[in-house]
Amino acid sequence: MIKIKLTYIIFLFAIYFGGSLYAQEDYIVNHSKFMQKSNPSYFGFNSLNKVGVLYNSLKLNEYDRMDNKYFFGSLTFEDQGFSLGIDMNSFKIQTTGLTTNLFNLSYIYKLQFDNNTFFLPAVTVGFGSSQVNPENLIFEDQLLIPGSINPETLDPLAPNISSVNYFDLGASFILHTDKYLAGLTFKHLNKPNTSYNKETEDEKPVEVSIQGAYEFDLNPYERRYLPRYSYLYAYGSFTKYGDALKIYLSQDFQLGEFSIGLSQQATSIEAFALNNVGVSIGLAIENFDFGLLYNFPFQSPGVVFSPSMFELFITFDFSIYRRNRRGQFNRLQIDNYY
Numbered sequence: 428m429i430k431i432k433l434t435y436i437i438f439l440f441a442i443y444f445g446g447s448l449y450a451q452e453d454y455i456v457n458h459s460k461f462m463q464k465s466n467p468s469y470f471g472f473n474s475l476n477k478v479g480v481l482y483n484s485l486k487l488n489e490y491d492r493m494d495n496k497y498f499f500g501s502l503t504f505e506d507q508g509f510s511l512g513i514d515m516n517s518f519k520i521q522t523t524g525l526t527t528n529l530f531n532l533s534y535i536y537k538l539q540f541d542n543n544t545f546f547l548p549a550v551t552v553g554f555g556s557s558q559v560n561p562e563n564l565i566f567e568d569q570l571l572i573p574g575s576i577n578p579e580t581l582d583p584l585a586p587n588i589s590s591v592n593y594f595d596l597g598a599s600f601i602l603h604t605d606k607y608l609a610g611l612t613f614k615h616l617n618k619p620n621t622s623y624n625k626e627t628e629d630e631k632p633v634e635v636s637i638q639g640a641y642e643f644d645l646n647p648y649e650r651r652y653l654p655r656y657s658y659l660y661a662y663g664s665f666t667k668y669g670d671a672l673k674i675y676l677s678q679d680f681q682l683g684e685f686s687i688g689l690s691q692q693a694t695s696i697e698a699f700a701l702n703n704v705g706v707s708i709g710l711a712i713e714n715f716d717f718g719l720l721y722n723f724p725f726q727s728p729g730v731v732f733s734p735s736m737f738e739l740f741i742t743f744d745f746s747i748y749r750r751n752r753r754g755q756f757n758r759l760q761i762d763n764y765y
Contacts, residue, residue: 456736458675459690461499462638463514467551470535471510471512473764477745478498479499482495483497491520494518499514531552531554546601549598550598551598553594557623558591591621591623593619595614610637611637612635636665642659642757660681674694684712685710689705706720708720718739720737721738
C-alpha cells in the first residue's frame with residue numbers, strides 16, 4: 428500500500444473536506460437533478476415518492492482518485508401534509524485509507540398559498556463519520572535519507588489522530604410554482620467538530636446557500652422541428668462556506684425523452700476562478716431516469732484545484748403511476764400535489 432507524508436494528508440483534508448474549496452456535499456455535481464443535496468426541501472417537491480443511486484469518481488492526481496457512492500429516497504404522507512427524505516454518502520480515498528460516511532434525515536412540510544404556489548420548509552438532522560488509517564501516514568521524523576523510512580515515530584501528534592463522529596443540523600425552504608423555484612438553505616447550524624486531532628477542535632462553519640430556477644417551454648406551439656415536450660431548465664446556486672463563495676450554474680435541455688446539459692462551477696476565495704465545466708446526457712423511460720456527466724477541469728493556476736470527475740446515476744419514480752401528466756418531461760411540475 429502506498430504511504431503518504433502527513434503534510435500531504437493534511438493538505439487533502441484542507442482542500443477536499445475543509446471550507447476553502449469544496450464541502451463534502453459538493454461532490455454531487457449534477458445539482459439540478461439532485462437538488463436535495465443543496466436544499467433538502469426538494470425531497471418534498473411535488474409530493475413525489477422516489478429513490479435513486481449515484482456514483483462518481485474524482486481524479487485527485489495521476490495515481491489516485493476518490494470514489495463516492497450516494498443513495499436517496501423520499502416518501503410523502505399526503506393526508507398528513509409532509510414528506511420524509513433520507514440520503515447517504517460514502518467517500519473513500521484508497522491510498523490514505525480515508526473513509527467518510529454521511530447520513531441525513533429530513534422532514535418537509537407542505538404549505539399551499541394558491542393554486543400554483545407551494546412552500547416547503549424543512550429541518551434536517553445528520554450524522555457524519557470519518558476514519559483515516561494511521562498506518563498510511565508517514566511523519567517527518569520517519570524520513571531518514573532519500574529512499575529510507577523509519578517504521579517508528581516519536582511525533583506527539585501521532586497518538587492523537589483518531590476517527591471523527593459528529594451530528595449535524597440544518598434548515599431550508601423552497602418556494603415554487605410550475606414556472607420558477609427559489610430556495611434557501613442553512614447547513615451546520617450546530618457547527619460540528621470535525622477534527623481528526625483529539626486535542627484540537629475544527630468546527631464546520633455555517634453554510635448558507637440560495638438557489639433559483641426557471642423553466643422555459645421551447646415548443647409551446649408544438650412545432651415539428653422539436654419534440655412536443657421540449658424545455659430549458661436554467662438553475663443556479665450561490666453558496667457561502669467559510670471564506671469561499673461557490674457558484675453553480677446549469678442549463679438542461681429536455682427534448683422529449685432525451686436531455687443534454689451544461690454546467691459551470693466557480694469559486695471565489697482570494698480571487699474569482701472558474702473551476703469546472705460539465706457536460707451531461709440523460710434518458711427518461713417511464714419510471715426511470717438515467718444520466719451521466721463528465722466534469723472537465725478548467726484550471727486557474729495558483730487559485731483553485733480543478734479535478735476531473737465522472738458521474739453516473741439512476742432514479743426511480745413511484746409516483747408516476749398516479750400522475751395525470753405522464754410523459755410531459757418538464758421539471759417544475761405540480762400535478763402530484765393534488
